[in-house]
Amino acid sequence: MTAPTVVRLRLDLRVRDNPALRAAVDADGPVVPVWIDDDAQWGAWPPGGASRWWLHRSLARLDESLRDRGSRLIVRRGDVATELAAVAAATGAESIVWNRLYEPATVERDKALKAALTERGFAVRTFADRLLHEPWDVLKADGTPYRVFTPLWRAYQRVGVETELAAAPRAIAAPEAWPDSVAIDDLGFDPTIDWAARFPDRWTPGESGASRALSHAIGEGVVERYDDERDQPDRYGTSRLSPHLHFGEISARNVWHDVTRAVTNGDLAEDAATPFLRQLVWREFAHSLLYHEPQTESEPLRPEFEAFPWRDDDAGLAAWQRGKTGYPIVDAGMRELWATGWMHNRVRMVVASFLVKDLLVPWQRGAAWFWDTLVDADLANNTMGWQWTAGCGADAAPFFRIYNPVRQGERFDASGAYVRRWVPELADVPDKWIHEPWSAPSDVLAAAGVRLGHDYPEPIVDHALARDVALASYKRLGDGAD
């Protein structure tokens, strides 16, 4: 009889189309699915608070799904190498498999881990899973990685995407005896403060929740209307697949496959599908960038930005985090983030621009807050997004592109519905003033029951002034580099 195979699961919490799990099942011996709780395996970026909330539930769903197939999830705490070897020893496993990740710390550690386990006599195999293409497979003609999105996108269109999906195994053979396992509830993954109380209103972590989110996006017209509605934060205009993709509850291949199949079947216009698929390739771009430029998780891609005159504005940062900047669209976004673990992407850009360009707070501080509060926190996407906003990343916004929080509110939340939902103290302010209550006549504010500085903050900075300061700072940076 074939010896058992240990499957190390991380950000691939699903049974369908999971290459490592598939390989273990296909080896025809027993399979030992393992999740190891070891912060060290993530380098400087162990899962943040919102991610831990998600993980708790996703692991529970995975365990259920494995039990339905005659298996279960073994959860261990401690050093990854030690625990994998211990689990293998306890079950008589001779081979260990996992799907690859591409964050700098994981790449480095996995390489050492594989060497150490091989040295100890285990057969170790790793699999491509997380991306549509490995980051080292899609390169420019000169063999270097892409630094601009559009050419990468064209390359993906040229090369195409392999979308053959591995079916979920119907049954997974159990070892003769299961090794010890920690209870998922004992991992301490839920926040101790009552913070995530409203998360379940919006999210269903786990593989079946992920499948439903994708079916909904394709079947209910989210993808169809994506290009028109994705920028309106008060609509359900985006797929909200990001946390599911981050935790690997659904594969990017699966998303690509289902969307392109809907086009082939005539259920979806190609013109509608393309902008949606583009976003998946942004995810690929972010991962490729971080893989090839690992220092960017903490340092600007453009080194001249080391000299940028950032400010340690702790009070400004705190006001931003709590949604009390006095700019309604910014505050609405930050409060949506706190209440739901997510923020609409259009608003992410607005709040990020505000922190970085109006308050001149270093982008790393914003990235750290997002890391802790987003259920879809993903190192590659988060890093790229913040560097893009700050102007120090790949394909970065020109320095003069500074979002005006009032204009953005008027353009993308014209009715004020988004602001009113998340900043209820402004609910009765008329549309005309909803995005700049400080400009409203005093009798209008009084009628709306708003006393500025009491019920809702005065703006903590004057945007026009802040814009000029930021422009001057960016300009000096350019002059200094000459």
Added chain:
DNA sequence: TTTTGAGTTGTTCGA
């Protein structure tokens, strides 16, 4: 090697 065209997401100003 050189050249050329292009580059996610904006704002403001003046006609």
Added chain:
DNA sequence: GTCGAACAACTCAAA
């Protein structure tokens, strides 16, 4: 209200 131009200079990708 609408429209086009200006806002820098640079890097990137590909011919």
